[in-house]
Amino acid sequence: MYGQEDFLLNKYLTGYNEIKKILKDPPKNVKFLDIIPREEMNELYNMSDMLFLASYEELFPMTVLEASNCKIPILLRDIELYKCILDGYYLKGLDIKSFVEQIYKLKNDKTYYNKAVLMSEKCAKYYSEENVAKMWKSYYNRIYKNSQKKTWRKRKNVWEN
Secondary structure: OOOOHHHHOOOOOOOHHHHHHHHHOOOOOOOOOOOOOHHHHHHHHHHOOOEEEOOOOOOOOHHHHHHHHOOOOEEEEOOHHHHHHHOOOOEEEOOHHHHHHHHHHHHHOHHHHHHHHHHHHHHHHHOOHHHHHHHHHHHHHHHHHHHHHHHHHHHHHHHHO
């Protein structure tokens, strides 16, 4: 994120100065990768053992969908947004202790890791291009049918009067 801190981080966010300080001198076990070109993202996800997002706020999390297509476990902070769009597709944590426990369990328990991979695969299937297209088609067909019913009722009332 070198030279792009102000673009990626809002100066007015709580903790901005602390984050900027960490960016300039990160711990040895942290590497900030800057903005990754789109064509390199698949390779990056495939090198990963898991996706971990500890965000307190999110918009629709595209990184989760990208990672799920690589079939890696996904560990997220359990925030409201995720519950309604991703529930059942990710491992949950609320604080540092629970995140550490989840990561150690993924590392040391192959069965648990494989279960998390299956959750990720289900996410990828649910949000696949084909399934999302089916959902949109169903949605628009339902709206169209409902609009036709309303039009028919209006016409019927006009004819009866």
